[in-house]
Amino acid sequence: KNEVEQSPQNLTAQEGEFITINCSYSVGISALHWLQQHPGGGIVSLFMLSSGKKKHGRLIATINIQEKHSSLHITASHPRDSAVYICAVNGETSGSRLTFGEGTQLTVNP
Amino acid sequence: NAGVMQNPRHLVRRRGQEARLRCSPMKGHSHVYWYRQLPEEGLKFMVYLQKENIIDESGMPKERFSAEFPKEGPSILRIQQVVRGDSAAYFCASSPLMDRRHLLDTQYFGPGTRLTVL
Numbered sequence: 001k002n003e004v005e006q007s008p009q010n011l012t013a014q015e016g017e018f019i020t021i022n023c024s025y026s027v028g029i030s031a032l033h034w035l036q037q038h039p040g041g042g043i044v045s046l047f048m049l050s051s052g053k054k055k056h057g058r059l060i061a062t063i064n065i066q067e068k069h070s071s072l073h074i075t076a077s078h079p080r081d082s083a084v085y086i087c088a089v090n091g092e093t094s095g096s097r098l099t100f101g102e103g104t105q106l107t108v109n110p
Numbered sequence: 111n112a113g114v115m116q117n118p119r120h121l122v123r124r125r126g127q128e129a130r131l132r133c134s135p136m137k138g139h140s141h142v143y144w145y146r147q148l149p150e151e152g153l154k155f156m157v158y159l160q161k162e163n164i165i166d167e168s169g170m171p172k173e174r175f176s177a178e179f180p181k182e183g184p185s186i187l188r189i190q191q192v193v194r195g196d197s198a199a200y201f202c203a204s205s206p207l208m209d210r211r212h213l214l215d216t217q218y219f220g221p222g223t224r225l226t227v228l
Contacts, residue, residue: 033217041199043219086153096141096205097166098217100153 003027006087006101013108019074021104023087026068030090033098034061034072037084046072046085077108112137114204114220115184122226129189129196131223135204142185143217144177147199156200159185192227199224 007022023032034046047054047061049070054061058077063070074081087101115134123129135142144156155169159179170177174192179185189196203217 035219041224042221043201043203045216045218048216088153095158095166096143096215096217097155097158097168098143098145098153099155100145102152 002101003091003099004087004089004101006085006104008104009102010105011107013077013106015078015108015110017077017108019077019081019106019108021072021085021087021106023070023072023101024068025070025087025089027089027099028092029065029068030092032063032070033088033090034070035086035088037086037103039083043086074106079108079110082107114139114202114218116200116202116220116223118223119221120224120226122228123192124228125193126191129192129225129227131187131189131200131202131225132184133187133202133204133220134184135202136206136218139204139206139218141205141215142179143203143205144185144187145201145203147201147222149198153201156187189225192225194227197225197227 004025013019031048031050033048036044036046049063058075060073084103084105086103088098117132140161142159145153146156147153157170157177158166162181174190176188199222201222202220205215205217
């Protein structure tokens, strides 16, 4: 079993829909990251969080440390949000090394 | 402020050749990480370096792979005697600091080098 599990693996939505991507992890962590990988392959860091909630534009990330769970929400989704969203964690004993989930492929149709 | 730069963006090698991948971190960043993404798989950590030091190489294959981050110049990931299974996208990321109290910093990713071994 992977230390970081994401769901769903694939997600198709219509433009304007509210989207949730989930991430569960099985180890103690220092921080959790959400990344976006564009169709061309480039990777952008969206959030780093260790507690609570962060918001940037239409993106919201939450984390529940007790339940070892994080969610990434996208409000008013748009076709340009189509990408792979990756959850990654810094384990408590692994320093700055990141352990990644398999990613969630999001497709937003117009 | 230029982002993390990687070159080449695409590299084709024949089996048995050497591959050298270069990564220039963002200005002011002294921490470099290398990750590998095999086809249809997720990202995997390979190595974490600071200037002139390898901090964590627990993700590096024991043979044929090496990495360095010299005092001057880019970080280099070197793969000797490449095999077809080395075909992958290799991403470099950099960060400005790591707080020893686990207050970690965002990692900024380069565009990746796509290695194809024929």
